[in-house]
Amino acid sequence: MSAVDPASETRRHEPVEFDPVYLNARREAIVVFCLWLTALIWAVPFCYLNGYDYDPESFSTTWGVPTWLFWGILVPWIVADVFTIWFCFCYMKEDDLGEAHEGADLEEEIVEMHEGGTGAGQ
């Protein structure tokens, strides 16, 4: 990109249609981030409130695992796996990622080099 393309500059203010792969990927990333946040908000406070003080009378295990860890991590782990299955097979869109333009960036630089441009130097 050696110079600003006037045609594209005029189009700058026209309404644009975003790439659907970008939109899908962004929406999916937001869902993933929310899942991480939910896991953090559940697991750490639950374990801290229930598993950071030992009382021999009330200490219990579930399936051999300390109960605070069972409900704080093990059950959420299973829930997260179920969520992952839903996310992968029901929510995430099947998108065409396009053909790889192998060597395109290099070709562009060679052209710029021969044109005496500044290359990719911003």
Added chain:
Amino acid sequence: MNAAAIPFAAIFADGSSNAALITFLIYTLAVFGIAALSNRLMQSKSFLSEYFLGSRSLGVWAFALTFAATSASGGSFTGFPSKIYTHGWVLGLWIGSYVVVPICAMGLLGKRINQVARISGAITVPDVIRDRFHSARFGLIAVCLIVFFMSFNLVAQFKAGSLILKTLLQGVTVFQDSAVALSNTTSGIDFLQAIDPQYLLCLLVFGVAVVVYTTYGGFHAVVWTDVMQGVVMVVGVLIMLPLAIVEVGGLGNATRDMAKMTPPRIGVVSVARDDPLAEDGLIPSGTWLKFDGEGADRPRLFRVSKSVVFKANETVTDALPVVEITTPDEIDRLTTGESAVEFDRELTLLPPFDPEDHQGTVSLTVSSPRDADLIIPKGTWFQYETDRAGTTHVIRTAQRAVIPSGETAAEKIAVTRPGSKKGVAAARAALQAHPSPGGVDVESESIKPCAYVFGKKKPGVYVTGPGPHPTSDSGFLPLSLAVSFFFMWAISGAGQPSSMVRLMAFNSSQTLRRSIFTVALYYSAIYFPLVIIFCCARILIPGMDAESDRIMPAMAVFLTENIGLGWLAGLLVAAPFAAVMSTVDSFLLMISSALVRDIYQRNMNPEATEKTVKRLSYLFTMIVGTAAMFGALNPPQFLQDIIVYTGSGLAACFLAPMVFGLYWPRSNVQGCMAGMLAGFGAHLSMYVGGIVANGSFFDPYRLLNFDPIIVGLFVSFATTYLVTRFTPPPPWRLVQKYFHKGGGQLKD
């Protein structure tokens, strides 16, 4: 079978384990076979894209397992089991964010980074950055940061791999003979003199193996060996899990026993024998010693944690490192009944340290050399002032020290510092009665309490948070660190360039969807089961707290010997070795791709022929690997710390620019470059702050008790956003190319 009866130092050494050694060797040979096959794949494809990115053709199994195996790293099978053994069930929370790691690490950036790399033809992570922002300068900064962090990490991983191999081969005759032969061969080379020949041999074997198969096979070799290594890891864990639970009599039993446990004491003791030995004899690691104190309810129990030579013609050996079991039920179990251990009958334990004592090592120095050796007998009292607090302490030497004539310092010696009020008063009185020798100073002390600072005498500490800790008074996992680790694994995992490059290599979004699911199941099958297995190890193999890095191979041998399948140990102990290999090979390729593609081809000679690029790729991969091997000859001391520093540092630099660059059309080169540098600076400043606040670079300053990764990520994201807002928007063509429908087809 009793755990104490197994010679853990000799994992492949005893007769029944020949099969284990053979299994391990077959596994290693298979790695070379895969490299050879991968090289054939390269014959008819675009070399660089194939060598560094596998032609973007990875299917589900290859992509999922290479991603999982690279992320797992050696730490999962050495450091993690060691931590579980040392701190107990709280490691379930420590690793808790692995609940969402697969979906975060692959789902946050995966689809988009793969698409952007396809649009621009990018092969490496700096390529993506350079193309996305059309900035050579930004690309070069990214290259420099990758080479900086990964070089340190690579050296540390080489050391880890060599140490694991050394642990596995201890006691194997062929190995010992080869180490001696190597030592003789290198006797004329000065800089190799100080290196342990066994370590050197392992480094050469490990290093040459990894460098050769990575150089020859490129990305496909790395991926397919990762697949094999990934399978080995999960099979290893799934075999060990039921064996461990059965052996311990059910997980509920193990947890109830752990609930009664109190942390051990770690220190040194002296032992005596009635008749001196004619030749030097060995007190092996794993030897059990008992001290029956007068009037005590039960004996004190110690396990030797490091082999020590009992010298010929002497009757006493000092400074023998031990772990003392402190749980009453466990002492009863180990002294009577079916699980009783065998005590060494020839050695008599001299009165051991007081439970409140501190122990460690010091250097004794004199201001100027003397004409004759200065001998300082065991039991000499000294007074010294600690550097930081300026407090005065009294210590007693636990072994004899000699300052040779003509020198000013003795070798480091073990000392004891009384910890109880009564002990301190007695020590001060003793010092007055027996003053220390004039002109001798105490220097560079490293003295810690024998008992754990957090958790001593507290039952329940192994089944609740924050978990016991030998030196920290807030325990192993205080709340702030629990939050930090949720960031560390899930979010910083997404910010690793080695993960990003894999995200550029899958062939379709269908592969990505299936792979996220596969990795989620894979991690579920590995991480929580590891917590269960090594909690059981606390019951099955007591007293390994001072050598817990070896708990994984020790447990593998213990479980397989018990069911008479020694060969299986070979496969199980191959898991940590596999994990390190799969991390090292991908890092090696990252660095060489940075040099060949990002520096040479894109900055120096874009018109280089494919033949030149091919030769340089082979050459640089070999040079980088060999250089890392040389670096590991004199390896850094803080192995795990370097791995943590580089991993979190890379995330602090790369995550924010990548997230903004991929998802925010308004993001520009100024903002993202500033965010990358600010993340680097903020993260580094926490470590530099550690030198001032805690006296060590690797004990970083923790702002509000949070790990430096949180500070680094926060600063990086905030800087990227603010600088972008206050600088001009990016060129319209770039926005069109990467964000608009059909933009990927645009030609500049």
